[in-house]
Every structure is written in structure tokens, then in C-alpha cells.
């Protein structure tokens with residue numbers, strides 16, 4: 001089971017759009033996938049048609065210890081389950097501030113889930129993180145075996161990247177030896193603009209020049225770039241992934257390629 | 270003195286771009302402006318050329334009680350001061366979790382600043398908020414006299430808006446009677462797309478149909494729409510506002526109009 005956190009504390013870089021379309025892309029190819037929404041905005045949940053304002057079981061109940069993951073998941077498409085989130089999740093930050101072992105709640109919940117599903121194991125868990133480095137994202141990075149980082153090729157987005165990588169290194173040292181950065185994907189890529197080309201060069205150079213000991217030194221930038229495509233922003237209002245909503249769009253093409261790349265770099269566990 | 274929080278917990282909708290260009294636009298017209306960066310990413314600070322990795326006085330020292338606002342501000346352009354932020358600010362969430370009156374730290378710091386600057390009063394304080402509803406943003410909404418909400422005309426951005434408005438109403442009732450929502454600005458507007466037109470219609474209808482008692486019932490959508498313009502994303506790498514970097518761009522035109530509208534709706538205090 002690959003447990004992938006999709007994370008970047010910079011806002012609006014394509015975390016939710018990538019989580020939903022990678023999860024849906026893998027499920028269409030027959031993989032058994034569970035998408036966990038870890039953002040109290042509930043964007044992944046509503047992107048897949050779940051009404052987050054209804055009273056229901058969400059990831060909050062897992063953090064509070066009331067429910068198991070298997071009790072909160074909803075089957076939204078064949079092979080694709082979602083554990084939804086809503087505003088309740090915002091309470092976790094304060095409620096867990098001095099709880100023992102608060103970083104391991106999600107990891108333990110996933111281990112329990114894997115035990116219960118032993119006969120029908122999941123292939124992928126995808127976690128959509130909020131734009132923050134808080135208790136919830138630390139739980140995701142502690143539970144994850146790998147991390148995908150969406151990056152918008154803009155100056156402000158590049159600014160926070162080295163900090164994100166340092167935080168990841170810290171979590172790997174202290175909380176999760178298994179964590180590795182599988183790759184970065186360029187999202188909202190505006191082909192033909194000088195800015196996208198310049199920032200992409202900066203990013204590549206930064207990775208080449210990093211210390212070979214750093215946990216991100218093997219991280220690559222995926223070949224598939226996700227170009228800006230309005231269809232990707234329209235799909236959530238129809239509760240569909242890009243593959244259902246606009247199968248012939250550049251968005252479907254780009255995420256289709258990315259899914260192939262993600263599958264190909266199966267970590268030798 | 271108008272104290273304006275620029276806030277939306279949805280990520281990447283133009284909070285930093287609006288904070289910097291509104292602050293710079295007002296300063297160019299002779300207003301005395303202080304921009305306070307409240308995001309631990311330090312995007313507003315670096316957009317205006319401040320190296321946030323250097324050891325320096327930041328807004329963190331104000332929250333921790335070590336420094337006054339007047340000791341942490343830096344003059345970056347004529348009439349424009351910035352109180353910078355960096356990663357240190359991320360510690361505030363945990364450090365203040367059980368501090369008495371933690372919501373009022375920024376308000377009290379601004380009152381002290383106003384007393385010290387009595388002979389050369391500021392006209393505007395602009396606060397760039399992070400994409401979260403946390404202790405720091407609650408401080409901003411408690412200190413503010415008004416709020417501007419940048420909205421990207423996309424489905425996912427609209428999703429979280431009613432929650433933001435409800436939270437604002439709660440803060441107005443419990444912590445800050447003076448708080449009012451001056452308006453919402455449409456940012457990253459892609460003219461000619463059906464999505465932008467549809468979401469804008471949804472937003473207008475939502476405001477028209479809201480309860481006249483709700484604190485946002487007077488909120489308007491500014492006439493000036495900020496169109497997507499790559500120059501706005503390029504300007505930060507030159508440490509310039511859009512007015513200096515590309516004065517003839519649509520970005521400078523749109524933010525110029527917005528600044529005029531913001532000045533025109535001077536609240537009768």
C-alpha cells in the first residue's frame with residue numbers, strides 16, 4: 001500500500017485538483033484507492049460530490065477517536081473511497097495541542113484500516129493537505145510513505161519550497177524514517193510565459209545543487225506538467241474528475257500522464 | 270486610521286498580491302501606510318524586497334511581547350512601512366494557545382502604535398492574512414475596522430465563502446463590534462470564460478439573498494475586477510509593486526481602479 005501525502009503550505013497551487021485527479025486516475029485503472037481529505041475547507045470532498053454541510057462521519061471523528069477510518073469512508077466511484085472533511089476538523093489543532101502521541105493518530109488509524117482490509121487491500125491512500133504546517137499535516141507526513149509536492153511555477157510559490165523541504169527532513173528524522181519525496185509536479189503551468197520557464201529552471205537548479213545527503217536529493221520534477229486548463233476548474237462544480245468531465249481536454253491528458261508516472265515509480269518498499 | 274484585514278482562508282486567491290498593490294497604490298497617492306505581514310510564509314515581505322531569512326525584528330516579536338510595532342517596521346518606499354513576517358510566526362499558534370486575551374494582542378499593539386505616532390498618524394494599516402482561520406487571523410479580525418475579501422471566481426473558492434462570512438459574524442459579535450466587511454474583490458479574473466461569469470453571478474445572488482441582518486449584507490463586490498495578468502506574478506521577483514514594475518499593464522490599471530474605490534468608501538467612523 002502506497003500512502004501518499006499531497007502537500008505544499010503555499011495556497012492555491014493545485015493540491016486538491018491533483019489529489020482528486022490522481023486518485024480518480026488510479027481508480028479508473030483498477031487500483032483500489034482511498035482519498036483522505038485533511039483540509040477543513042473540505043474541497044476534495046465537495047470536488048467529488050459529497051455535501052460537507054450534512055452531519056456525517058468525517059476525518060474529525062478519526063482524530064477525536066470516536067470512529068475508525070473504515071466507518072467514515074464513502075464509496076464515490078468504483079474503486080474510489082473518500083474519507084471526507086468539514087469545518088469540524090479545524091478544532092483538532094486546539095483539542096490535540098497537548099495530547100500524547102498526537103502526531104501518530106492518523107498513522108495508527110491507517111494501520112488499523114490495513115489490518116481490517118487484509119483480504120481486499122488498498123493499493124493507494126492519497127491525502128489532500130491544507131495550506132499549512134500544522135498538527136493535521138504533520139499527521140499526514142508521519143503516516144505517509146511518500147510525498148508529492150505540487151508547485152506553481154511562480155516566484156511566490158518557490159519562496160516557501162526550501163522551508164517545506166527542511167520541515168520534511170525534520171519529520172523524516174524525528175517521526176517517520178520511511179518518508180521520501182517522490183517528486184514535484186508543476187501545476188497551473190502557463191506554457192509560453194517567461195516566468196514559468198525561469199522559475200522551472202530555478203527549481204531544477206536548486207535540486208541539482210542540493211546536498212546529496214538531503215532527503216529531497218532524489219526528488220525529481222515529474223516530466224508531466226499540468227498546464228493551466230479551465231476545464232480543471234469547472235470539473236468540481238459537476239462533482240466529477242477531469243477524466244469524466246472533459247476526457248479530451250489538456251487537463252485529462254496531463255493528469256493521465258502524471259498518473260502513469262506516479263504508478264511507474266513504485267517505491268521498492 | 271483605517272485598519273483593513275485582507276483575508277480568505279482559501280489558498281492562492283490573491284491576498285498577498287492585493288495587500289502589496291493596494292498598500293503601494295495608497296502610498297503613491299500620498300497616504301501613510303503600514304503593511305503588516307501575518308503569514309509565516311512571509312510572501313508580502315519578500316514581495317517588497319525584504320530578505321525574510323535574515324535575523325531581524327518581525328511581527329513574531331510583537332506577538333511574543335518582546336517588541337513594539339514601531340520597533341519592527343521597515344520603510345520600504347516613501348510613505349510605505351512593512352512589518353515583516355517569517356517562519357518564527359508559525360510558533361504563535363502553540364505558544365499562545367492558553368494565554369489570556371490572546372485575541373487582542375495585535376489590537377493593543379496597534380493602539381500603542383497609534384499613540385506613539387500621534388503627530389504623524391498613519392492613514393491605513395493593511396494586514397495580509399495567511400490561508401487559515403487561526404490565532405493570527407483572529408487577531409487581525411479583532412484589530413481591524415474593516416475587511417476586504419479577495420475571491421477567485423472558481424467553484425472551489427466560492428465553497429468556503431459562506432463559512433468565512435459566518436466566522437466574521439461570530440468575531441463581530443464576540444470580539445470586535447467595529448468590524449465590517451467593506452467588500453469583495455474578484456481576483457485572477459479570466460475574462461471570457463463561462464466559469465468566471467457563472468461564479469460571479471452566484472456570488473452576486475448569494476449577497477442579494479442574504480439576511481439583511483447579517484453583517485455582510487452591506488458588503489459589495491467592487492466594480493474593479495482584477496484580471497489575470499502575468500505581470501502581477503512577475504513583479505515580486507523584482508521586489509516591486511505592479512505600479513513600478515509594469516505601470517501600463519492591465520494589472521496596474523485594475524489595481525489602480527481598486528485603490529480609488531477603496532479610498533472612496535471611507536467608512537464614516
Ligand SMILES: Nc1ncnc2c1ncn2[C@@H]1O[C@H](COP(=O)(O)OP(=O)(O)OP(=O)(O)O)[C@@H](O)[C@H]1O
Pocket residue numbers: 010011012013014015016017018039043129130131187188189226227228229230231232233234278279280281400421423424425426
Ligand atoms: N491546471 C489548472 N488549470 C486551471 N485551474 C486550475 C488548475 N489546477 C487547479 N486549478 C484551479 O485553481 C484553484 C486552486 O487549485 P486547488 O484548489 O486545487 O489548489 P490547492 O493547493 O488545493 O488550494 P488550497 O491551498 O486552498 O488547498 C482552484 O479553483 C482549481 O479549480
Ligand SMILES: Nc1ncnc2c1ncn2[C@@H]1O[C@H](COP(=O)(O)OP(=O)(O)OP(=O)(O)O)[C@@H](O)[C@H]1O
Pocket residue numbers: 009010011012131154155156157279280281282283284285286287308312398399400456457458495496497498499500501502503
Ligand atoms: N491577477 C493575477 N494575475 C496573475 N497572477 C496572479 C494574480 N494575482 C495573483 N497572482 C499570482 O498567483 C499566485 C497566488 O497569488 P497570492 O500569492 O497573492 O495569493 P494568496 O491568497 O496570498 O496565497 P496564500 O493563500 O498562499 O497566501 C501568486 O504566485 C501570484 O503572483
Ligand SMILES: [Mg+2]
Pocket residue numbers: 015016017039043129130
Ligand atoms: Mg486544497
Ligand SMILES: [Mg+2]
Pocket residue numbers: 284285286308312397398399
Ligand atoms: Mg499570501
